[in-house]
Amino acid sequence: MIDAAALAAIVLSLKLAAVSTTLLLLLAIPLAWWLQASTSALARASEILVALPLVLPPTVIGFYLLLAFSPHQWPGAQWLALTGSSLAFSFTGLVIGSMVYSLPFVVQPLQASFAQLDKGLLEMAELQGLNRWQQFAQVVLPLCKQGFAGAFVLGFAHTLGEFGVVLMIGGNIPDETRVASIAIFDAVEQLDYAAAHQLSLIMLAIAVVALLAIYGRKKS
Amino acid sequence: MIDAAALAAIVLSLKLAAVSTTLLLLLAIPLAWWLQASTSALARASEILVALPLVLPPTVIGFYLLLAFSPHQWPGAQWLALTGSSLAFSFTGLVIGSMVYSLPFVVQPLQASFAQLDKGLLEMAELQGLNRWQQFAQVVLPLCKQGFAGAFVLGFAHTLGEFGVVLMIGGNIPDETRVASIAIFDAVEQLDYAAAHQLSLIMLAIAVVALLAIYGRKKS
């Protein structure tokens, strides 16, 4: 039924989403906490900075990432010097691109959730001797679980569906950067609607299963 | 400096974002409330349904919307019969498309925020004689303001940056459906990098001003 190329694209998409979302959460959790806790001007500026990528179309973000990754530009040159390989047309590049693009979708629900957490419980937890990590695991995580679920869902699903950035910096290389969203786009462009429908359905099915797992657990 | 076409695109983008976000909030607020309050299977299913559009690339969502809007299909035919005009390639169509695509980004922060609201305050408010609307305005809104700010920012910014769906159902028609994100994309495609940079900067500036207005108010 499904050809090997389509399957490879789906597997790659899942891998990209899993890696990006994991890294994103690691980055977004402390960031969101800082944004809601701090009243400094720096925090307000960062809040805006995080939201900014939102207003540019993904392909344009991809375009700017393309410029940033360029060996002629400082960041790209640094990366090349450090790792010996280029970020463009690589899985690592896609991960970075997806993270830049999905960051606000992960930070915002977390930040809103943290803002509503009863800070008195943290005071209590600190006096009871819980360290930072325990406070996070035993107080913040369970009490903000809706926020975490929201952040995870938005981040994961958004990365699965990510397309504009990947299109720009990916290069459509099978097994490396040819993710499912690109494959569906290709099919539509070729007016191969049957293939597009099939791939779309598979993506939706995967999403339903993933969401069921999250929301099913959440409400119990 | 800025040519009339670029200006028209920006104005159109702002109009689209304003209309879509307003309608989205009107739709998403009761929806998010229901999703967090209800324990019914229907609510869980709807929760998943709302998040589903996320996993498909925007151009593919645009493709399916295009099919749905088609006068050969039931929804498009109904609309045509009712209004005498087609949804595809119209501003109204863009609004609907943006709403479908941005709905999860508005619903999720609201839902997370509502889940953390102290329901005891609503019990109190009800006994004090506040009606539904007053409860919303005087209890939910001020206490979930971070969630509302998050929903608004994600919804508005995302619609400003919306591109894939608009590209597909809009048809890039000047003044009607050629929004700024498409204009930037066009400029990049035409290798007119200067125009792309200029438009991107304008969009970012608008975003900074809008975000400042939101976050500035929020923390005071």
Next chain:
Amino acid sequence: MNGWHINLLTLPQQPDLTLPTEGVTVLFGQSGCGKTRLLRALAGLDPHRGNISFRQQRWLSGTQTLAPAARKLGMMFQESRLLPHKTVADNIVLGQSIPLPAQLIDALDLTHLLHTRANQLSGGEQRRVALARTLAHQGQAILLDEPLTGLDAERKRNALALIKAAGKEKPVIMVTHQLDELLHVADHLMLMDKTRLCDGQLQALINHPLLVQQRGHAFSILCGEVKPSANGFSTLLLDDGQQIRLVGKQHITERGIAIDARDVSIALTRANDSSILNIVKVRIQSLGDADAAYATLELALGRQTLRALLSGHSIRQLGLAPGQWVYAQIKGTVQI
């Protein structure tokens, strides 16, 4: 007409009772016995099965329930439940189109806090704001869940007077664990434990085991004709012609006085050189368990009963016996 008819099948006590139309009903019972759940059931906040009606209104009938808002109740929750972003003034009149209740605010010492936002209040200040809000509520009844916790003695006295006054206007149900609060405001009593709920007049239930178990010793309630204050005294004229005199600003109410059995001592002769004002002649009805360290005696005072808590030692030393006439010295009284 009556206040509440309550018959709830979904509480472990399965309460089935009728509360009076007016006055303060105190709901008393151990922590965790279900007091808050009962108040919530009355307010319609949880699903229940049974029947509740108030005056002519059906509030619950089977599982058909009248919405909380339609019951028109003022309720003070065990937690203060203020809107943190609103000022004290806005919290007090929340949802009620009334002017600021200046008298209440003054009596609860909130005037200086009117423009403070609720999230800047101390715990006791929050309680007072919540109480003001509830007492100012224009509804047809008031429910108070431990309204006086966290208040200092002075504020508590003022608050009790307000609650008592509110009971004159509409029925009030108040949860408390404190005996002094109960004695000050209760017209009617509901005594609850995890399985039972019984109710009745304060007079009838004052020595109910559920109450005595909590406070440790017995009370008496004496009623009589109240004579207005003269040269510093109010006088309660008992049915056998004897008098109880009370000094001070507060006057005896028609409801009488409550006397802690600890505050009653016995003498065989009337002491003429004692500072104790109230010495009444009584006949010993029963001695209680005179072998124990302490025993509660029941003393006939006219048609009423006075109780005295004496040490077994004293009982034996004085050779007290049922039927004997003795003098009861009453030191402390609580005007109820």
Next chain:
Amino acid sequence: MNGWHINLLTLPQQPDLTLPTEGVTVLFGQSGCGKTRLLRALAGLDPHRGNISFRQQRWLSGTQTLAPAARKLGMMFQESRLLPHKTVADNIVLGQSIPLPAQLIDALDLTHLLHTRANQLSGGEQRRVALARTLAHQGQAILLDEPLTGLDAERKRNALALIKAAGKEKPVIMVTHQLDELLHVADHLMLMDKTRLCDGQLQALINHPLLVQQRGHAFSILCGEVKPSANGFSTLLLDDGQQIRLVGKQHITERGIAIDARDVSIALTRANDSSILNIVKVRIQSLGDADAAYATLELALGRQTLRALLSGHSIRQLGLAPGQWVYAQIKGTVQI
């Protein structure tokens, strides 16, 4: 060494005091006077300026502050602050690697609730869990912000005993509005109003205006040699050779007894036929304002002072005068 040295410039009372190493210090003051703020300052929860040290540790020095966790304090907040998603058992041992404190749990009647999640508890149950958690804390001191609100009398008695016991192990500071709680557990007292904070031994401050104003009448504290219980009595041997006898299971502690001035009456002769156990011979030191409805008399009892609240009427009738020897009848006592 000492417990706390506290010198805070950022509280309106500008407290500057030294608290003892052990025992229970009660912090008493009107609602809103700043008690919670002081406890929070001690716990390091708000920014402050000044000096705080505990034993040899500097907790605050200028604005340099030791982190709350490093102060190793058990603190019970005015709100219970339980983790709603955890069981009672998990809440009690939260953050402390200790086994479940079975004795505490039993004394606070929480055994049947150990596996209940905290969001399913009644208000009083929450308070008890929070108290158990705080008393089980392995830190070097304990802060309790109104720990007994919302508890019924029986639970309150048990909790007071636990708090008193905790004070034997490490210093405890406890906020309360309730006089009975204060008398039962206070070794040391901090009296606070919006502008002042003074501290001292319970004995020294028992009739401080800030305290009397709240409760309305005076107290006496009598100390002496305690003689072990014999045939149902404990005896407190006063310095002039007279005795106070107390009946019952509870025995007099070394700290003595507190006597409410309301519970003391005066007779000119010793009544031999009265049930009042304790009649002591005293000399009137001062009469107070005998023209008022009530007056507080000071009575010399050996080297100690006993206070009696009498009606002006009685004082005039008995013709009491300073220097006169009379008999004081003591009805109620509180063992402190």
Next chain:
Amino acid sequence: ESLRLAVASNFRPALAALAPEFTRTTGIELVISSGASGQLATQILQGAPFDIFLSADDHYPARLHSSLGGDLPQTYAQGQLWLVSRTAANDWQSLLRKSDKIALANPALAPYGAAADTLMQSLAPLSATRVTAANIAQVRQWYDAGHINTAWLAGSLVPADAPTRFNLTAQLHAPIRQQLLVIKPSPRSTQFITFLLSPDTQRQLQPLGYDPVNADD
């Protein structure tokens, strides 16, 4: 009066250069929407309000014609296929052999990509990584940003400063025919087609990177 044109991205600059002349002589405004040919075709199938579709190839117009009918597609320009590089090389075959990364448009979507693919197949096997772009403009972007040193481009997109460049149009077995299809016949549409196919206009295509249409095509 205006005429709505849906034009493949690669031809848009050329069209923009020709438009003023057309408007001046006919008084008809051109409303230009550009995009990927496949995307424009999809939209037209769903009723997009365009008068004329200018595709990057002959495939999409044929597909549309089979569903919509009407006049047959017509070739309006012939594409030039170029191989450009920053690396010096004597011939295009050795250039391809020594490149490590080669960018081309997706053969499945773009005729330039398909043409490039055919030429590369003839040299197989090549060691280079093939980086595939969604359209031919993207190939140029990659080249510009320095990610790619060797790229297959349309004549209209060849950078003026590329050190190595080969026009390989002649190597192709079949020309790259960019065809148009009239979606909504009208006198204005006819006017435009007449203008575009006129020898005058066709002559102007050469400097814009396209070969004129042969009279016999």
